[in-house]
Amino acid sequence: MRQYRRRPRLWFSGAVGSMGSSRLKARRGRVGLLAVLALLLATVLVVGWLVTGRASSAPYAGPALYPAPQHISGDGAALDFSGKVTLVIDESTDGAARSALDTLVREVAREVVTTSSAPQGDASAAGTVVYLGTQHSGGGPLEDALRGVRSAADDGSRTAALGRPEGYVLATGTVSGRPTAVLAGADPRGTFYAVQSLRRLLDGGRLAAVSVADWPLLGTRGVIEGFYGFPWSTEARSAVLDAMARSKMNTFVYSPKDDPYLRARWRDPYPDDAIGEIRDLVAAGQRNHIDVAYALSPGLDICYSRASDLDTAAAKIASVHALGIRQFVIPLDDIGGGLTCPEDRSRFTAGGSAGLAQAQAWFLNRLRDRLETDLPDLAPLQMVPTEYSGAETSRYKSRLGRDLDARIVVQWTGEEIVSHRITSASAGAARSTYGAPGKPRSILVWDNFPVNDFAQDRLFLSAVEERDGDLYKSLVGMVSNPMIQPYASLPGIATYADMTWNGPAYDPGASLDAALADLAGGDADALAALRAFTDLNQNWQLDYHPHPAPALSQDVDAFWSAYRSGRTTPAGLAERARLLERVPELLTHLRQPGYATDVAAWSAAAAHYGTALASAVRMLGAVHDGDADAADAARSATLAARDAAVVRAQPTLDRGTVVAVTGDGVVQQFLDEALKEYANAFGG
Structure with missing residues (x-):
């Protein structure tokens, strides 16, 4: 006020x-x-x-919370978690949230006691008290504590948070003379998210005074393993799901194009070892409050009108349902544009792409009805159309929209297969394009970010950008299709989580830096190397290059400005070169060791480019001084390091071993210009 x-x-x-x-x-x-x-x-x-009950809120002064919450203030009391901590948790509280909180607190507390009732007696005996649970209207210790730490600045945001799916409140204060934190969820998933926020806000054993009321704006937020290339390992998927949980994502779609049992051999049942992998994936999802969806892709050779194919698809889904999966997608993307069997050609006579849409709608409607009868606990069926990008109308889209059951959700990649931008206007248009007249379709975006299966010689390490902040008004969800490299995808996935949770508050640069800091785990040298390496690999879309290697570019520009005006050159470029030389070593110090393995070919190239940059800077210094011998030696070192950076070292699925491209062209351009300076001075 x-x-x-x-x-x-x-x-x-x-x-x-x-x-x-x-x-x-x-x-x-x-x-x-x-x-x-x-x-x-x-x-x-x-x-x-x-x-x-409104009053001025105190500004929050602790670590930043990602994803950005709907409401946060510094109201409440600062708490110490390093001594004794008493956890007040009802037995009905979500098990994943209980486990996550217990693990988190034991990392910092000297002593942890768990009870189901509010502490009594000496106020100091309980230490810091933490209440965890899902809010119920019937009262109890959690509700009493939540009232006790009610902020004077409460403007209804708590009511809003606890009245929305996945919402939560995290509040600090004093209850009955005891320093107290209350973590209350609107539902079990919201309760789990309250713990994830506490994880972000704890600074060692300290929690700054804070009051958070938060909920997601977009319903489905997640990752789709949908690329062409080597499918991820069970360990990698588990690590990705753990990271997704920390960022409050709720959906993982299993759809690797090179799993033969969901695409090329979709009719065949899974062998026991593959069933074990899917079961492990479901278990990882359950402990992280992430719904695992399964994508069955029969489009390569299906006969849509054939009863046996419908039976086979239903049986395959039932077999995966038995493993605990409740969400299913039927991708019909990346297939031919016509019908493949005589029965379909004689039955579906709309002609061309419209006939294909007619057949697909017929099959999907019958499959949806079958699943509703046999497996009534399923989420709404989803599909990927053969024409899966663009909001403009076509014969295929119009027929699909008219014939497809209104309850089936369509996945869409945006205006392009790899979309530069996704706007709310375009998403709104797609709802109409894929819907029937007067009945807009529910759309979920399959976002080809930061996928690199089309450019396996590159890493795309930028934050997600150019997605309108109000897309939540037009979409039921968005999922990120990451790189073939799972661990290297983690920072990009984290930024995607931030964008989909609270689009209007999303800041790409801040989000990416927070993700890198989280991955570095407090190691300052590793973080510096990770930032420098990330800077070299910003070019996500090969034909859209707004900011190549921005930090390196700044150092290069500052160097040339000083050099060409005769001033002393700044140390920034030489320092960056020395840091790049250490990148392969320092990346092994990250919290997730798989990252260094994923990027080994690119980090080796970055180190060679670091040597080349350092040698080029020495060469230019010798050129400036007129020292031909020193310049010649530095030139030789520059060329040797540059050549080492472009050795074929990265294996691919279909192109053999390729050069790991890094530097976004900025390193290469600097080296070219530096060598021209040498040639102008000494020839050669």
Whole structure:
């Protein structure tokens, strides 16, 4: 609430002179009226505060929370978790949230006690008290504690958070003389998310005074393993799901194109070892409150009208359902544009792509009805159309929208297969394009970010950008299709989680830096190397290059500006070169060791480029000094390091071993210009 104060008036004693008594009375009357109005205004503000409970919020002063919450303030009390901590958890509280909180607190606390009732007796005996649970209307210790730490600045955001799916409140204060934190969820998943926020906000054993009321704006937020290339290992999927949970994602779609049992051999049952992998994936999802969806892709050779193919698809889904999966997708992407069997060609006569859409809708509608009868606990069926990008109409899309059951969700990649931008206007148009007249379709975006199966010689390590902040108004969800390298995809996935949780508050740069800091795990040298390496691999879309290697570019520009004006060159470029030389070693210090393995070919190239940059800087110094021998030696070192950076070292699925491309062209351009300076000075 803003504080309004009247400006003081200055009154002078002595004669009023020519003002006259009547004018003086009028002025005094106006002053009296102003006083009455000020009193009325103050009364309104006070009454408003009494009714709404609103007051000025204290600014929050602790670590930043990602994803950005809907509401956060510094109201409450700072808490110490390093001593004794008492956890008050009802037995009905979500098991994953209980386990996550216990693990988190034991990392910092000297002693942890768990009870189901509020502490009694000596206030100091319990230490810091943490209440965890899902809010119920029936009262109890959690609700009592939540009322006890109610912020004076509560503006209804807590009510909003605890009234929305996956919402939660995290609040600090003092209850019955005890330092207290309350983690309350609107549902079990919200309760789990409250623990994830506590993980982000704890600074060692300290928690700054904080009051959070939060909920996601987008319903489905997640990752789709949907690329062409080597499918991820069980260990990698588990690590990705753990990271997704920390960022409050809720969906993982299993759809690797090179799993033969979901695409090329979709009719065949899974062998026992593959069933074990899917079961492990489901278990990892359950402990992280992530729904695992399964994508069956029969489009390469299906006969849509054949009853046996419908039976086979239903049986395959039932076999995976038995492993605990409740969400299913039927991708019909990346297939031919026509019908492949005579029965379909004679039955579906709309012609061309419209006939294909007619057949697909027929099959999917019958499959949906079958699943609803046989497996009634399923989420709404989803599909990927053969024409899966663009919001413009076509014969295929119009027929699919008209014939496809309105309850089936369509996955869409945006205006392009790899979309530069995804706008709310385009998403809204796609709802109409894939829907029936007057009945917009539910759309989920399959976002080909930061996937690199189309450019396996590159890493795309940028934050997700150019997605409208209000897409949540048009979509039921968004999922990120990451790189073939699972661990290297983790920072990009984290930024995607931030964007989908709270799009209007999303800051790409801040989000990416927070993800890198989390991956570095407190190691300052590793973080510096990770930032420098990430900077070299920003070019996600090969034809859209807004900021190549921005930090390196800044150092290069500063160097050339000084060099060409005869001034002393800044140390930044040489320092960056030395850091790049250490990248392969320092990346092994990250919290996730798989990252260094994933990027080994690119980090080796970065190290060679670091050597080349350092040698080129020495060469230019010798050119400036006119020292031909020193310049020649540095030139030789530059060329040797540059050549080492482009050795074929990265295996691919279909292109053999390729050069691991890094530097976004900025390193290469600097080296070319430096060598020209040498040639201009000494020839050669």
